[in-house]
Amino acid sequence: MGTGILTPAHLTQAAISKIKSADIVHALVPDPLGLSTIKKLNSKLCNLAEFYYDINSDRNGENRLESYDRMVEIVLKDVFHGLKVCCIFYGHPGVYVYPSHVVIEKARKAGYKAEMLPAISAEDCLYADLGIDPGRCGSQSYEASQYLFYQHTTNTFANMILWQIGVVGDESLKRLEPSEFGLAMLADKLSNFYPQDHEVILYEASRLPIMDYRSDKIELNQLVQAKVSTITTLVVPPLSNLPINREFCEKWNIDLESLN
Amino acid sequence: MPIRCIKVIGRTIKGYIMSRQLTDFLTNLSTDDALVDAFNNDKESTMKAYGVSDKHIELVINKNYGEIQSILGADYTIANNSVIKAFKK
Numbered sequence: 001m002g003t004g005i006l007t008p009a010h011l012t013q014a015a016i017s018k019i020k021s022a023d024i025v026h027a028l029v030p031d032p033l034g035l036s037t038i039k040k041l042n043s044k045l046c047n048l049a050e051f052y053y054d055i056n057s058d059r060n061g062e063n064r065l066e067s068y069d070r071m072v073e074i075v076l077k078d079v080f081h082g083l084k085v086c087c088i089f090y091g092h093p094g095v096y097v098y099p100s101h102v103v104i105e106k107a108r109k110a111g112y113k114a115e116m117l118p119a120i121s122a123e124d125c126l127y128a129d130l131g132i133d134p135g136r137c138g139s140q141s142y143e144a145s146q147y148l149f150y151q152h153t154t155n156t157f158a159n160m161i162l163w164q165i166g167v168v169g170d171e172s173l174k175r176l177e178p179s180e181f182g183l184a185m186l187a188d189k190l191s192n193f194y195p196q197d198h199e200v201i202l203y204e205a206s207r208l209p210i211m212d213y214r215s216d217k218i219e220l221n222q223l224v225q226a227k228v229s230t231i232t233t234l235v236v237p238p239l240s241n242l243p244i245n246r247e248f249c250e251k252w253n254i255d256l257e258s259l260n
Numbered sequence: 261m262p263i264r265c266i267k268v269i270g271r272t273i274k275g276y277i278m279s280r281q282l283t284d285f286l287t288n289l290s291t292d293d294a295l296v297d298a299f300n301n302d303k304e305s306t307m308k309a310y311g312v313s314d315k316h317i318e319l320v321i322n323k324n325y326g327e328i329q330s331i332l333g334a335d336y337t338i339a340n341n342s343v344i345k346a347f348k349k
C-alpha cells in the first residue's frame with residue numbers, strides 16, 4: 001500500500017487498517033512524517049531504506065535494481081514464513097515503483113494472496129496543485145530516461161509528465177542524480193518537438209503541511225541548468241490546441257460544430 | 261521477528277524521540293483543520309502550546325524546510341523506485 005505524498009493526510013482508511021493488523025510492516029518511505037506515522041500504527045516496522053542501493057558501497061547490490069530485488073526477497077521471506085505482511089511505499093505503491101509489482105507477482109505465483117491498495121501519487125498532487133485536468137487535452141506520462149532511450153511518441157497536443165528527472169540519463173542505475181549529460185539529453189530530445197522558449201514546469205508536491213509545493217516555470221533552454229532533486233517531476237504543457245480529426249469525423253458523420 | 265528489524269526500529273525511535281513534539285505537531289497539522297486555523301492565526305503560540313522547542317519554532321517560522329525535514333528523518337535519496345527498462349511483472 002502507499003502513504004501518499006503527505007503523510008498522514010494522504011493515508012486511506014483501508015491502508016491504516018491493513019497496517020494495524022499486519023504481523024510485520026516493511027516500508028520504503030522517504031518523507032519526514034511517514035515512518036513515525038506508520039510506527040504509531042504498528043511497532044513491528046522494518047525500514048526497507050536500510051536495503052536501498054548505497055552509492056558508497058556494494059552492501060546492497062551494485063545498482064538500484066539489485067537493491068530492489070533484495071527488498072523483494074526480504075519481504076517475501078516474511079510472507080513465506082506465514083506472516084501477514086504489509087509492504088508500504090510512498091505515493092501510490094504501484095505508480096513508478098518496481099519492487100511492489102514484483103513482490104505481488106511472486107507472492108501470488110507461490111500461492112499466497114496478495115493485493116495492492118491504491119493511494120495518492122505525485123501525479124494526483126500535481127493535478128490539484130497546478131490545476132491541470134488530464135481530461136482537458138490528454139496526458140502522457142513517462143519515466144524520463146525511458147523517454148530518452150526508447151521510441152516513445154511525443155504528443156505535443158497533450159500534457160507530458162516526466163518522472164525521475166532527478167536521475168535522468170543514468171542507464172547504470174548507480175547514480176542518485178542526473179547523469180553528466182542527463183538534463184542536456186532531455187532538453188535535446190524535447191527540442192525536437194518543442195521550441196527552445198517553450199515553458200516547462202519543475203514540480204515538487206509538498207511533503208509537510210507547512211510547506212508550499214514547488215512550481216518553477218522555466219523555458220526549455222534553461223532545463224540544463226535547472227536544480228532538480230530525487231523528487232522533481234517535469235511537466236511539459238501542450239504546445240498547441242488539439243486539432244480535430246476531420247477525416248475520421250466526416251467518415252462517421254460527426255457534427256463538427258459540437259467539437260469546436 | 262528478525263534481528264535486522266529490531267535494529268532498524270531502534271534507529272527510528274531515537275530520531276523520533278529527539279523531535280517528538282515537532283513531529284506530533286506537524287502530524288496533527290496535516291489532519292486537523294482547527295489546528296491549521298490556529299496555526300495560521302498565531303504560529304508561535306500554537307507551536308508553543310504543543311511543546312515544540314524554541315529552536316524548532318524558529319525553523320518553522322523561518323521556513324527552513326530542508327533542516328526541518330532532516331531533523332524529522334526524511335531521506336529522499338531513496339525516492340526513486342522505478343527502473344528504465346519496461347519490466348514484465
Ligand SMILES: C[S@@+](CC[C@H](N)C(=O)[O-])C[C@H]1O[C@@H](n2cnc3c(N)ncnc32)[C@H](O)[C@@H]1O
Nearest residue numbers: 091092095096121122163164204205233340341
Ligand atoms: C519512484 S517514483 C515514485 C512515485 C510514487 N510512487 C508516487 O506514487 O508518486 C519517484 C518519482 O516520483 C516523483 N515524485 C515523488 N515525490 C514527488 C513529489 N513530492 N513531488 C513531485 N514529484 C514527486 C518524481 O518524479 C520522482 O522521481
